[in-house]
Amino acid sequence: MRGLPLFRCGGGSTVKGNFLNILRIFILVVVALLFVAPFYWVIVTSLNTQSQALQYPPIFLPHWHVANYVRAWSEAPWVQYFVNTVFIAFATTLLVLVTSLLAGFAFGAMEFPGKTILFGGFLAIMMVPQTVLLIPDYILMQNLNWLNTYWAQIVPWGASVFGIFMLRQFFLSFPVEYWEAAQIDGASRFRFLWQFGLPSARPALITIGLYIFIGSWNSFLWPYIMTSTPAVQPIEVGLATFLGTNGTDWVGLSAAVVYTTLPVLIIFLIAQRQFMEGAYSGSGGLKG
Amino acid sequence: MNRRRKRQEAISAYLYLSPAMLIFLVFTIAPALFVLYISTFNWNFLNQSMSTFIGLQNYTHLLTSANFWHSLLITLYFVVGSVPIGVFGALLLAILLMKPFRGRGLLRLLFFIPYVTPIVATSIVWLWLFNPQFGLFNALLQLVHLPQIGWVQSERFAMPSVILYTLWHGIGFNVIIFMSGLTTIPSELGEAARMDGANAWQEFWHVTWPMLSPTTLFVVIINTVGALQAFTQFFTLTGGGPIDATTTTSFFLYQQAFVFYHTGYAAAMAVVLFAIIAVLTFVQLRLSRMRTFYQ
Incomplete structure (x- = not known):
């Protein structure tokens, strides 16, 4: 039930306790409103005319001027950007799920020499910063002829330490009896993983998939460096290009921000529980 | 029979590991070594065969460059300005959020x-x-008759502005992690402290804070490493400017x-940055071994 509001009012029974409790909730509400204010402001700006947006004192209410959306939409190949982003994000997610499921199963449910060392090595990979990899990977892509392709944006991100770690934790707690029973039935290990491991690992796979999907959608520096034409560029790179060419059209820019960010927000709001608990397990995992 | 089975299991385990291993090997491990190799060359970007080996010259050049040292200073400013507030602000919010109330889930969201x-x-x-002429922040300052500031366009306020954005963007993650850390502290400990007459502050300082130290350490490391690598907000908000007021090492590396x-x-800069991140992480882990409380 984590993630749902709880209908109980805590706090002391004394007058002082009650006052402190109200003060606490008041502070939290004010801070939370400050956190959402930028979202409100970009929506208001996107629905006002340029002169309304530049006016002093500021106008705090939208005037439903949807022409900004029409103009912004017509000024860049957004459909192409969306198609690219969705394709790259889906392909990356699928690849990560496959590689994580296989590796997580091996680490969690199988015995082999060098397991501990190899697992330590996998965790150490997380230490290598993306900034450090930018130059050598760029040259690698150059030599593979992968610059300005989908490949360069999918394959290097096709394995995730976070994903492997989560599935390893899952298969560690997977009862051995199931595998023993499957062996008596003559099932191969792969069939066991496919027919039994995969469905039971679904919650973990969903969390990993959501994080990888949003991460891919939000990525900027890597695709910005590795691509050069809108034909393969994702939406955030497109948005940065749009900022470069339409930098003073604040109402059009705001509209573009709204419709490019909306899909991310919708996915997050639908699956907020998985996101919150994913953050928990990510931290719990690293500590162990 | 048993040995054969063990061998078979090992072989299939390695098969299962191979896709992930291959990707890491080609796109992470090999490049991490390749960057060392590149750093010893006067690398020709357009025609690799024209590159010439120059030994450690890139490093001497780097370590005697005022721009590089300046970028390290700017990075330090960013880390010191964003990490402590991000960690303690999040801890405060998490503590305030711990006791359930109606709408708590919404606020956390x-x-x-x-x-x-x-x-x-x-x-x-x-x-x-942040826009100095037409932005909301300056309009609000004007409404309450305070002097307006240049935000991202002023040398003095550009970095605080980026820090403000970064805190807004990232603090929620820290709050979630701290809340999960706080729920793992057994409530009996706090009750026992209160029975012994501890006030709220004493309870926090002697029970919550030490019990929470593994979580705090994790948040500090994640935030520090993240801050050392931060790029995109600098790219869009300031472009490293005005002049070089927000040119962090990561941004300087991208430019170069x-x-x-x-x-x-x-x-060469990437290698140095990698070393700095590794040493900092190691030091933070080491410090924690001396100071954190383990159950």
């Missing part, structure tokens, strides 16, 4: 939302808020590698 939004998109929103094509020089 609102703190977390910025973290999942793309940095390019939301920093454009903040660029608009992909704007000026000083590939070898930038590779």
Whole structure:
């Protein structure tokens, strides 16, 4: 039930306790409103005319001027950007799920020499910063002829330490009896993983998939460096290009921000529980 | 029979590991070594065969460059300005959120939302808020008769502005992690402390804080490493400017590698940055071994 509001009012029974409790909730509400204010402001700006947006004192209410959306939409190949982003994000997610499921199963449910060392090595990979990899990977892509392709944006991100770690934790707690029973039935290990491991690992796979999907959608520096034409560029790179060419059209820019960010927000709001608990397990995992 | 089975299990385990291993090997491990190699060359960006080996010259050049040292200072400013507030602010919010009340789940959600939004998109929103002529922040300052400031366009306030955005974007993640850390502390400990007459502050300082230290350490490391690598908000909000007021080492590296094509020089910088991140993480882990409380 984590993630749902709880209908109980805590706090002391004394007058002082009650006052402190109200003060606490008041502070939290004010801070939370400050956190959402930028979202409100970009929506208001996107629905006002340029002169309304530049006016002093500021106008705090939208005037439903949807022409900004029409103009912004017509000024860049957004459909192409969306198609690219969705394709790259889906392909990356699928690849990560496959590689994580296989590796997580091996680490969690199988015995082999060098397991501990190899697992330590996998965790150490997380230490290598993306900034450090930018130059050598760029040259690698150059030599593979992968610059300005989908490949360069999918394959290097096709394995995730976070994903492997989560599935390893899952298969560690997977009862051995199931595998023993499957062996008596003559099932191969792969069939066991496919027919039994995969469905039971679904919650973990969903969390990993959501994080990888949003991460891919939000990525900027890597695709910005590795691509050069809108034909393969994702939406955030497109948005940065749009900022470069339409930098003073604040109402059009705001509209573009709204419709490019909306899909991310919708996915997050639908699956907020998985996101919150994913953050928990990510931290719990690293500590162990 | 048993030995054969063990061998078979090992072989299939390695088969299962191979896709992930291959990707890591080609795109992470080999490049991490390759960057060392590049850093010893006067690398020709357009024609690799024209590159010449120059030994450690890129490193001597780097370590005697005022721009590089300046970028380290700017990075330090960013880390010191964003990490402690991000950690302690989040801890405070998490503690305030711990006792259940109606609507608590919604508030926690609102703190977390910025973290999942793309940095390019939301920093454009903040660029608009920061706009010195027409932005909301200066309009609000004017409404309450306070002097207006240049925000991202002034040398003095550019970095605080980027820090403000970064805190807004990332603090919700820390709040979630701290809340999960706080729920793992057994409530009997706090009750026992209160029975012994401890006040709220004493309870926090002697029970909550030490019990929470593994979580705090994790948040500090994640935030520090993240701050050392931060790029996108600098790219959209300030472009490293005005002049070089927000040119962090990560941004300087990007400029040298992909704007000026000083590939070898930038590779040397990448190696130094990697070393700094590794040493900092090691030191933080080491410090924690001395100070944290383990159950």
